Amino acid sequence: MKFKAEIDVMPLDALLDPQGKAVSNSMKTVGMPEISEVRIGRHIRLHVEAENESAASEKVTEACKKLLANAIMESFTFSIEAV
Amino acid sequence: MTFGVVTFPGSNCDEDMVYVLENILNQKVERLWHKDTDLKGVDFVVLPGGFSYGDYLRSGAIAKLSPIMGSVIEHAKAGKYVLGICNGFQILTESGLLDGALLHNDQQKFICKNVNLKPASNESGITKDLDISKSYKIPIAHGEGRFYADDATIKRLIDNNQVLFQYVDENGIASAEANPNGSVNNIAGICNEGRNVFGMMPHPERAADKDLANEDGRAFFESILKNC
Numbered sequence: 001m002k003f004k005a006e007i008d009v010m011p012l013d014a015l016l017d018p019q020g021k022a023v024s025n026s027m028k029t030v031g032m033p034e035i036s037e038v039r040i041g042r043h044i045r046l047h048v049e050a051e052n053e054s055a056a057s058e059k060v061t062e063a064c065k066k067l068l069a070n071a072i073m074e075s076f077t078f079s080i081e082a083v
Numbered sequence: 084m085t086f087g088v089v090t091f092p093g094s095n096c097d098e099d100m101v102y103v104l105e106n107i108l109n110q111k112v113e114r115l116w117h118k119d120t121d122l123k124g125v126d127f128v129v130l131p132g133g134f135s136y137g138d139y140l141r142s143g144a145i146a147k148l149s150p151i152m153g154s155v156i157e158h159a160k161a162g163k164y165v166l167g168i169c170n171g172f173q174i175l176t177e178s179g180l181l182d183g184a185l186l187h188n189d190q191q192k193f194i195c196k197n198v199n200l201k202p203a204s205n206e207s208g209i210t211k212d213l214d215i216s217k218s219y220k221i222p223i224a225h226g227e228g229r230f231y232a233d234d235a236t237i238k239r240l241i242d243n244n245q246v247l248f249q250y251v252d253e254n255g256i257a258s259a260e261a262n263p264n265g266s267v268n269n270i271a272g273i274c275n276e277g278r279n280v281f282g283m284m285p286h287p288e289r290a291a292d293k294d295l296a297n298e299d300g301r302a303f304f305e306s307i308l309k310n311c
Contacts, residue, residue, distance in 0.1 A: 011186075015186065015231065016189055016265065018187055018188070018189050018190060018191040019187065019191055022191055067140070067144065067148070068140070070141055070144070070177065070184055072176075072183065072184040072231070072232065072233075073184045073186055073231060
């Protein structure tokens with residue numbers, strides 16, 4: 001079966017995210033001071049061939065650990081659906 | 084000693100490095116290509132600066148998987164020497180040969196300027212002949228040079244004297260003002276526990292020729308030649 005994964009890779013909470021901070025500050029400029037704590041990561045979509053959803057989930061976790069995210073500075077979450 | 088300088092797609096300091104090693108220091112240099120696996124018997128591998136694979140995904144993340152890196156990792160694990168400068172340092176952290184990671188500079192700007200760099204200890208081949216009581220004027224040129232590691236790792240690096248270089252001010256103090264990119268403890272370079280893998284963000288190869296009116300970087304290579 002083929003599954004589609006939607007992966008979010010985010011900078012760890014403890015780390016300064018200068019890009020998010022700059023965007024956060026710019027929210028005031030566009031008249032939206034109620035928006036704060038912007039953090040910017042990366043969204044990755046991919047297809048994975050696996051026997052079932054649980055096996056697909058394991059494959060995606062492995063892909064994140066081996067390449068898509070760097071655990072020293074990033075965390076990842078994902079959702080999976082059959083395609 | 085024979086040096087091997089690796090060229091990845093997007094490397095842009097490889098020719099500078101070859102020039103300094105061959106023309107300034109009169110060393111034999113082999114050019115190594117990212118798709119090859121043969122290190123051609125070199126004693127010392129240099130991963131130069133640049134933007135390997137366009138910095139796609141993360142700086143160094145794709146380069147670490149190139150065929151030549153499998154051989155470089157074996158070379159390092161056999162206790163042989165590897166130096167990564169700038170993007171080369173990023174590749175070494177991504178490969179797990181060095182601790183930590185290089186994040187976007189805290190100001191999100193690409194910084195290209197001279198910094199004052201102070202050797203943190205003499206306990207490595209690249210710093211052994213440097214004067215730890217003075218600072219060296221060396222250029223930096225990076226957007227992702229903010230050295231980060233968790234507290235336990237930083238403590239271990241400091242306790243083992245694995246911190247090679249720090250960014251300092253004119254008085255040799257590792258102050259917040261002298262920190263160009265937000266690196267933890269102003270760290271600009273580290274080595275591994277075996278002291279055979281060196282990584283640094285600043286570019287000594289850009290400060291080793293008298294025509295550039297700054298030869299402070301030459302001492303780094305001379306220390307390597309004498310002690311590695």
